[in-house]
Amino acid sequence: xxxxxxxxxxxxxxxxxxxxxxxxxxxxxxxxxxxxxxxxxxxxxxxxxxxxxxxxxxxxxxxxxxxxxxxxxxxxxxxxxxxxxxxxxxxxxxxxxxxxxxxxxxxxxxxxxxxxxxxxxxxxxxxxxxxxxxxxxxxxxxxxxxxxxxxxxxxxxxxxxxxxxxxxxxxxxxxxxxxxxxxxxxxxxxxxxxxxxxxxxxxxxxxxxxxxxxxxxxxxxxxxxxxxxxxxxxxxxxxxxxxxxxxxxxxxxxxxxxxxxxxxxxxxxxxxxxxxxxxxxxxxxxxxxxxxxxxxxxxxxxxxxxxxxxxxxxxxxxxxxxxxxxxxxxxxxxxxxxxxxxxxxxxxxxxxxxxxxxxxxxxxxxxxxxxxxxxxxxxxxxxxxxxxxxxxxxxxxxxxxxxxxxxxxxxxxxxxxxxxxxxxxxxxxxxxxxxxxxxxxxxxxxxxxxxxxxxxxxxxxxxxxxxxxxxxxxxxxxxxxxxxxxxxxxxxxxxxxxxxxxxxxxxxxxxxxxxxxxxxxxxxxxxxxxxxxxxxxxxxxxxxxxxxxxxxxxxxxxxxxxxxxxxxxxxxxxxxxxxxxxxxxxxxxxxxxxxxxxxxxxxxxxxxxxxxxxxxxxxxxxxxxx
Amino acid sequence: xxxxxxxxxxxxxxxxxxxxxxxxxxxxxxxxxxxxxxxxxxxxxxxxxxxxxxxxxxxxxxxxxxxxxxxxxxxxxxxxxxxxxxxxxxxxxxxxxxxxxxxxxxxxxxxxxxxxxxxxxxxxxxxxxxxxxxxxxxxxxxxxxxxxxxxxxxxxxxxxxxxxxxxxxxxxxxxxxxxxxxxxxxxxxxxxxxxxxx
Numbered sequence: 001x002x003x004x005x006x007x008x009x010x011x012x013x014x015x016x017x018x019x020x021x022x023x024x025x026x027x028x029x030x031x032x033x034x035x036x037x038x039x040x041x042x043x044x045x046x047x048x049x050x051x052x053x054x055x056x057x058x059x060x061x062x063x064x065x066x067x068x069x070x071x072x073x074x075x076x077x078x079x080x081x082x083x084x085x086x087x088x089x090x091x092x093x094x095x096x097x098x099x100x101x102x103x104x105x106x107x108x109x110x111x112x113x114x115x116x117x118x119x120x121x122x123x124x125x126x127x128x129x130x131x132x133x134x135x136x137x138x139x140x141x142x143x144x145x146x147x148x149x150x151x152x153x154x155x156x157x158x159x160x161x162x163x164x165x166x167x168x169x170x171x172x173x174x175x176x177x178x179x180x181x182x183x184x185x186x187x188x189x190x191x192x193x194x195x196x197x198x199x200x201x202x203x204x205x206x207x208x209x210x211x212x213x214x215x216x217x218x219x220x221x222x223x224x225x226x227x228x229x230x231x232x233x234x235x236x237x238x239x240x241x242x243x244x245x246x247x248x249x250x251x252x253x254x255x256x257x258x259x260x261x262x263x264x265x266x267x268x269x270x271x272x273x274x275x276x277x278x279x280x281x282x283x284x285x286x287x288x289x290x291x292x293x294x295x296x297x298x299x300x301x302x303x304x305x306x307x308x309x310x311x312x313x314x315x316x317x318x319x320x321x322x323x324x325x326x327x328x329x330x331x332x333x334x335x336x337x338x339x340x341x342x343x344x345x346x347x348x349x350x351x352x353x354x355x356x357x358x359x360x361x362x363x364x365x366x367x368x369x370x371x372x373x374x375x376x377x378x379x380x381x382x383x384x385x386x387x388x389x390x391x392x393x394x395x396x397x398x399x400x401x402x403x404x405x406x407x408x409x410x411x412x413x414x415x416x417x418x419x420x421x422x423x424x425x426x427x428x429x430x431x432x433x434x435x436x437x438x439x440x441x442x443x444x445x446x447x448x449x450x451x452x453x454x455x456x457x458x459x460x461x462x463x464x465x466x467x468x469x470x471x472x473x474x475x476x477x478x479x480x481x482x483x484x485x486x487x488x489x490x491x492x493x494x495x496x497x498x499x500x501x502x503x504x505x506x507x508x509x510x511x512x513x514x515x516x517x518x519x520x521x522x523x524x525x526x527x528x529x530x531x532x533x534x535x536x537x538x539x540x541x542x543x544x545x546x547x548x549x550x551x552x553x554x555x556x557x558x559x560x561x562x563x564x565x566x567x568x569x570x571x572x573x574x575x576x577x578x579x580x581x582x583x584x585x586x587x588x589x590x591x592x593x594x595x596x597x598x599x600x601x602x603x604x605x606x607x608x609x610x611x612x613x614x615x616x617x618x619x620x621x622x623x624x625x626x
Numbered sequence: 627x628x629x630x631x632x633x634x635x636x637x638x639x640x641x642x643x644x645x646x647x648x649x650x651x652x653x654x655x656x657x658x659x660x661x662x663x664x665x666x667x668x669x670x671x672x673x674x675x676x677x678x679x680x681x682x683x684x685x686x687x688x689x690x691x692x693x694x695x696x697x698x699x700x701x702x703x704x705x706x707x708x709x710x711x712x713x714x715x716x717x718x719x720x721x722x723x724x725x726x727x728x729x730x731x732x733x734x735x736x737x738x739x740x741x742x743x744x745x746x747x748x749x750x751x752x753x754x755x756x757x758x759x760x761x762x763x764x765x766x767x768x769x770x771x772x773x774x775x776x777x778x779x780x781x782x783x784x785x786x787x788x789x790x791x792x793x794x795x796x797x798x799x800x801x802x803x804x805x806x807x808x809x810x811x812x813x814x815x816x817x818x819x820x821x822x823x824x
Contacts, residue, residue, distance in 0.1 A: 007823055038673060038681035041638020041773070045808055058772050061806040062636055065772040446816075448823045570815045574808035599818045 090553030095223020115375030452544030639681030
């Protein structure tokens with residue numbers, strides 16, 4: 001079979017829904033991808049520059065046409081500037097998400113956010129202490145007020161370094177200081193990147209890339225880390241729990257509401273409203289058997305992690321789920337929400353609602369959520385969704401859902417290990433577990449949906465490598481059944497034994513894409529217990545299907561934190577072989593880790609296993625030849 | 627006499643030739659204003675998609691003998707030997723599609739055009755930018771191509787260069803032509819991705 005719907009995705013629900021969309025003449029992301037081909041080679045290589053209007057400029061990679069932009073920038077400078085801006089955009093996105101949570105925390109502290117509460121006061125106190133805020137018998141609200149102020153300061157801090165950098169192993173902090181890349185403020189580094197890449201500022205490609213590292217760290221150990229910590233404080237630190245995934249989580253006989261985007265601020269209030277007895281009765285009166293809240297993308301992950309809310313799909317499934325005809329309302333916040341969704345929804349009965357003051361979309365009704373009105377707004381939206389229930393046409397729910405265990409915050413992982421990372425370290429030292437890999441990132445129509453994530457994960461766990469994953473990668477492996485108890489059968493004997501004893505699957509869902517910082521915290525905990533740097537650990541990162549600027553930033557902060565990271569798609573850097581060499585070789589001397597690019601997940605698995613066994617050898621642990 | 631020569635191995639797929647061609651065949655000759663004109667000008671060169679998603683600028687070969695010319699019953703198609711160009715007269719064209727059926731390269735399209743009577747759909751294809759050439763300019767697609775996938779030169783010069791390139795590939799110790807290391811790397815990755823997606 002080589003029909004489009006078969007080659008575009010490995011998922012059964014995806015194939016069936018794509019087939020339906022094709023039959024019904026509904027355009028999908030894959031159609032638009034095809035229409036864009038061939039992609040512009042200048043843009044793919046990073047050799048086009050739109051920064052100023054002396055240009056736009058492009059550089060001929062074959063050496064005959066122009067070799068410099070109008071300003072005189074050569075290929076190295078052009079590629080570095082473009083990459084720098086990509087990192088800045090990614091850092092800005094996740095860090096601004098963090099800022100929104102800090103604002104909610106501040107409002108909760110002064111009782112201006114009805115419906116929200118401080119769910120994890122222990123964590124509030126613990127994080128506040130890291131910011132130098134003493135509990136001293138203060139009420140939680142007072143601590144929250146002080147912490148929210150202190151965190152807001154981090155965005156424009158006048159201190160030398162971000163507070164949370166000290167979570168990293170001391171050796172790692174030294175690496176950053178020596179290189180001069182310890183971030184000084186979350187917004188400052190993004191802002192400085194925009195300045196440096198303006199015409200006529202930083203024209204040394206190496207120094208631009210160094211600032212790219214600093215900018216990415218300002219997100220990884222700054223804005224993103226704040227986002228995760230504050231979400232835990234407000235909505236609860238995730239604990240392991242079982243739920244269901246794929247399009248089969250939609251229910252034919254219930255009002256289905258899907259949340260999409262990244263920020264849990266809106267979706268948490270919807271969750272409360274969906275449990276409201278009055279609204280449940282209203283649904284019943286309409287002939288529905290209940291209200292089913294489910295997620296897609298990372299807003300879905302936020303709810304899955306904390307409340308066990310089912311997950312309908314990842315990035316490339318977001319259009320497809322609408323074709324079920326079963327989604328009565330989709331509520332979006334921001335990031336990774338394709339502007340096509342309103343058009344797809346218009347082919348069915350789905351009501352689309354945008355909620356963020358900074359994110360509007362064609363074909364969506366805008367209902368702006370703020371901490372002050374969120375609880376009331378959520379009630380209104382659920383009422384609207386119920387009202388839409390009987391407007392449904394034909395409903396097609398293609399598959400049965402798959403069981404999935406989620407909720408592995410660092411606290412939960414350490415808890416499962418008995419309160420200390422030592423059992424994990426012992427298992428790694430004994431070689432039962434060879435190492436750990438964080439698989440992160442998106443879907444990308446360049447790659448058969450989920451093929452990269454699932455293949456790489458399978459190859460790693462069967463070789464006794466523990467996988468922790470986030471974002472769309474985590475949904476991919478959940479759909480493939482890697483997060484149910486039977487998944488232990490897919491793992492190698494050592495990993496199977498350890499995970500079996502702990503009662504966890506071989507692939508741990510650690511959260512949304514902003515929660516990649518949990519992997520940094522976990523890696524730091526392991527490194528600190530061993531008294532080594534993160535770059536000494538037998539660990540790696542991978543982004544087999546990444547597409548977004550946020551993912552680029554995550555990749556850079558992983559590598560800058562000492563984690564060898566394998567990318568699937570090639571970033572737009574091949575216009576400068578100097579930069580390709582620096583990122584894939586030279587960075588090792590600077591930060592003790594590099595990037596690799598390998599689109600074939602089978603080969604990526606070999607690269608990662610080689611890396612892990614190499615690190616084991618250096619640590620004096622039993623190691624194998626790969 | 628100079629003519630447009632296509633070098634497929636250098637096409638980076640940016641499709642700028644298409645936009646420049648459409649603008650060159652508009653009333654205003656300006657990309658932005660052209661996009662507002664009625665009828666909307668259309669490209670006569672079309673970037674096709676190769677096996678590995680690489681681009682290829684497909685344009686009229688101005689064949690001699692030209693199958694389109696032989697197939698045109700109303701006599702709308704003629705060949706100007708001096709310009710080495712096959713022209714279509716929009717006033718004589720009867721929109722019968724015979725030329726498109728005869729064309730082995732699929733480069734003849736049908737739409738309204740600013741050179742045709744208002745409201746009349748006619749056969750349209752590359753005219754080697756003869757208007758621009760009269761004004762001392764080179765064809766628009768060549769002018770805009772920065773990777774030298776399209777050149778405007780004497781046929782003999784292009785052949786000599788190609789002959790030398792081929793000769794160099796069989797020189798001792800040379801395995802393959804690596805025009806630009808980064809482009810080769812990017813293509814290797816893309817090729818792998820496409821093979822995996824099949």
